[in-house]
Amino acid sequence: MHELPVTQSILEIALRHAEQANAKRITDIYLVIGQLSSIVDESVQFYWEIIAKGTIAEDAKLHFERIPAKILCLDCNQEYAPGDELVCPNCEGMHVKVIAGEEFRMDAIDVE
Amino acid sequence: MSQRVSVVENILNANDRLAQENRQRLDTAGVFSLNLMASPGAGKTSLIEQTLPRLAKKLRVAVIDGDIATSIDADRAAAAGAQAAIQINTGGECHLDAVMLQQALNQLDLSQFDLLIVENVGNLVCPASFALGTHKSVLVASVPEGDDKPYKYPGMYRGVDVLVINKIDLLPYIDFRMDYFRRGVKVLNANLVEFPLSCRTGEGLDAWVEWSLGQSK
Numbered sequence: 159m160h161e162l163p164v165t166q167s168i169l170e171i172a173l174r175h176a177e178q179a180n181a182k183r184i185t186d187i188y189l190v191i192g193q194l195s196s197i198v199d200e201s202v203q204f205y206w207e208i209i210a211k212g213t214i215a216e217d218a219k220l221h222f223e224r225i226p227a228k229i230l231c232l233d234c235n236q237e238y239a240p241g242d243e244l245v246c247p248n249c250e251g252m253h254v255k256v257i258a259g260e261e262f263r264m265d266a267i268d269v270e
Numbered sequence: 271m272s273q274r275v276s277v278v279e280n281i282l283n284a285n286d287r288l289a290q291e292n293r294q295r296l297d298t299a300g301v302f303s304l305n306l307m308a309s310p311g312a313g314k315t316s317l318i319e320q321t322l323p324r325l326a327k328k329l330r331v332a333v334i335d336g337d338i339a340t341s342i343d344a345d346r347a348a349a350a351g352a353q354a355a356i357q358i359n360t361g362g363e364c365h366l367d368a369v370m371l372q373q374a375l376n377q378l379d380l381s382q383f384d385l386l387i388v389e390n391v392g393n394l395v396c397p398a399s400f401a402l403g404t405h406k407s408v409l410v411a412s413v414p415e416g417d418d419k420p421y422k423y424p425g426m427y428r429g430v431d432v433l434v435i436n437k438i439d440l441l442p443y444i445d446f447r448m449d450y451f452r453r454g455v456k457v458l459n460a461n462l463v464e465f466p467l468s469c470r471t472g473e474g475l476d477a478w479v480e481w482s483l484g485q486s487k
Contacts, residue, residue, distance in 0.1 A: 160396040252457045
């Protein structure tokens, strides 16, 4: 998995925004991760402790907000959470659209 | 004093921006580009080997090969007639990203090519998350991998434009339910262009080559 480059991106984004805010320390980082984004929280946390060392984000706590996947069936307009398959449980429709669960962003940071 | 700073930024924003730059470079030079992705052993390099001789004299082709180690794939591409073959060794990284492609593009005089084929690292997970800036993403599936792969690797199947199903000559020997496979694909990606073929027998290759030619012009 690619958690190392992802963690490096998280650090880069947080430091850039902290610098713009003239912050001395980053205390919290709020991440929003969709269920369909293949990222393992524990693994990001593991790399974080290594790469954030020595930066103003060293002691920052990573908050992971997980967004469950939500699918819209374009045949019957039903919204549902996917099981093992994405096929619509209501009409067995195959024309579906992912409307939530692909999020992969940083929403905010707390700084001092 | 604590202060909340609003960020709202995509975590892979830096990669996506660089991918856009790569795309602009390719567009400016008039080079059409493909990102070939697959599990190890599905036949990415074999597909390139079979495709290049069929495009000879029609298109000038460059190949960029991503692997964790060795230049085996770039050597095979060069032997098959690529006008340029560049090997990227990712040193353990499980996918190519836009920076690696940018560095490889720096080694090419893009005005000398019509088509760029990028062969990603063999992996059905990570390459799907990292845009390179190429025009079309091609997934090379293969019959021996089994018919359940769209169900197990939905992210990869959802993100591509073209699906090559390689090794169809093995269908009589392997319990591969094409209906089940296609059902899994369809729900993830209804608009996929599909090319069932065999790099070993040559069956189905003409349609794939025609498509590549048509896209590159």
